[in-house]
Amino acid sequence: MLDSSLVERLIEAAIHAPSSHNTQPWKFEVRGDRVRLHADRTRALPVNDPDGRELVISCGCALMNLRAAAASEGFGTSVATTPDTQVDDALAEVSFSGKPDKALATLAKAIALRRTFRKRFAGRGVPDDIVKSLQAAAEDEGAWLLPLQSAETRNAAGALVVEGARLQWADPSWRRELARWMRPRHSGDGLTLPWLVAPLARIVVRTFDMGSSVGAKDRELAINSPLLAVLGTAGDGVADRLAAGQALERVLLAAASVGLQASYLNEPVQVALLRPKLADLCGHGGRPQCLLRLGYTEDDVPMAPRRPFTQVLVR
Numbered sequence: 001m002l003d004s005s006l007v008e009r010l011i012e013a014a015i016h017a018p019s020s021h022n023t024q025p026w027k028f029e030v031r032g033d034r035v036r037l038h039a040d041r042t043r044a045l046p047v048n049d050p051d052g053r054e055l056v057i058s059c060g061c062a063l064m065n066l067r068a069a070a071a072s073e074g075f076g077t078s079v080a081t082t083p084d085t086q087v088d089d090a091l092a093e094v095s096f097s098g099k100p101d102k103a104l105a106t107l108a109k110a111i112a113l114r115r116t117f118r119k120r121f122a123g124r125g126v127p128d129d130i131v132k133s134l135q136a137a138a139e140d141e142g143a144w145l146l147p148l149q150s151a152e153t154r155n156a157a158g159a160l161v162v163e164g165a166r167l168q169w170a171d172p173s174w175r176r177e178l179a180r181w182m183r184p185r186h187s188g189d190g191l192t193l194p195w196l197v198a199p200l201a202r203i204v205v206r207t208f209d210m211g212s213s214v215g216a217k218d219r220e221l222a223i224n225s226p227l228l229a230v231l232g233t234a235g236d237g238v239a240d241r242l243a244a245g246q247a248l249e250r251v252l253l254a255a256a257s258v259g260l261q262a263s264y265l266n267e268p269v270q271v272a273l274l275r276p277k278l279a280d281l282c283g284h285g286g287r288p289q290c291l292l293r294l295g296y297t298e299d300d301v302p303m304a305p306r307r308p309f310t311q312v313l314v315r
């Protein structure tokens with residue numbers, strides 16, 4: 001049996017993972033001396049993420065945090081993926097034995113430091129050796145991280161971001177879904193807004209197509225990011241997506257541990273029509289899963305809210 005205070009620490013670390021729209025679409029079931037990770041599809045985004053790709057990636061991020069936290073507590077982990085997907089949306093089962101992975105134990109320190117940083121980054125570039133270490137972090141989890149370096153590929157990625165924002169915002173059901181997840185901080189989930197402006201902002205997002213201004217801003221952020229990179233996997237099945245999530249969080253933790261933060265320009269991955277175009281731009285083979293910008297930050301952003309771990313823990 002796993003000690004209950006250890007379980008609490010592991011789940012607490014896991015739920016600090018990033019998730020699409022901060023939906024936190026996960027549940028953790030303690031089964032004797034193992035922990036099962038389930039997808040919580042009641043928290044899905046049917047318009048933005050119709051086949052639950054980002055939902056599984058988000059769960060993969062939580063799984064990475066859990067593995068890193070276990071390593072920092074002195075445990076090795078082994079993960080059996082998709083043991084029972086058909087039955088109860090179980091994605092993975094973690095058992096705890098053997099020697100802890102030192103690299104993961106080190107990364108655990110960055111769990112509390114990582115944030116999605118949507119503002120402009122400091123002008124400083126990301127040194128090549130750090131870029132290589134982030135690529136290695138993705139590869140350790142069976143994924144790839146491809147920097148978009150030339151002005152030509154950045155401009156092409158920027159154009160896809162503009163097109164993606166245009167298509168998303170033009171769809172009233174996409175706007176309604178985004179507005180539904182815009183919440184005051186005390187909700188413990190969603191995209192946080194001060195409680196006074198929350199109702200107004202929701203109405204604005206629901207009502208107005210802001211695709212051209214969002215697209216122009218995101219294009220500018222893409223083109224000028226210190227590091228713009230696509231994270232991808234060979235395939236696009238559940239196991240690939242779970243691997244993508246673990247790789248994404250491993251990259252983000254490795255980045256945060258050297259003072260870098262990231263945010264997402266995912267429009268060209270989220271809009272099905274544009275994903276093959278982003279894949280062509282990468283010329284890598286396989287499937288893009290996230291378009292990320294990374295850089296050094298000049299100020300802090302507060303941690304996004306989380307639901308208490310008791311809400312996601314099934315004993």
Ligand SMILES: Cc1cc2nc3c(=O)[nH]c(=O)nc-3n(C[C@H](O)[C@H](O)[C@H](O)COP(=O)(O)O)c2cc1C
Nearest residue numbers: 017018019020021022054057058115116264266304
């Ligand atoms: C798979 C995935 C996709 C995401 N896509 C976007 C996105 O398109 N735009 C964005 O601003 N943030 C995106 N995010 C970031 C989440 O909104 C963020 O993780 C969440 O609000 C919690 O905040 P935190 O990362 O600072 O803890 C994404 C996160 C994940 C894991």
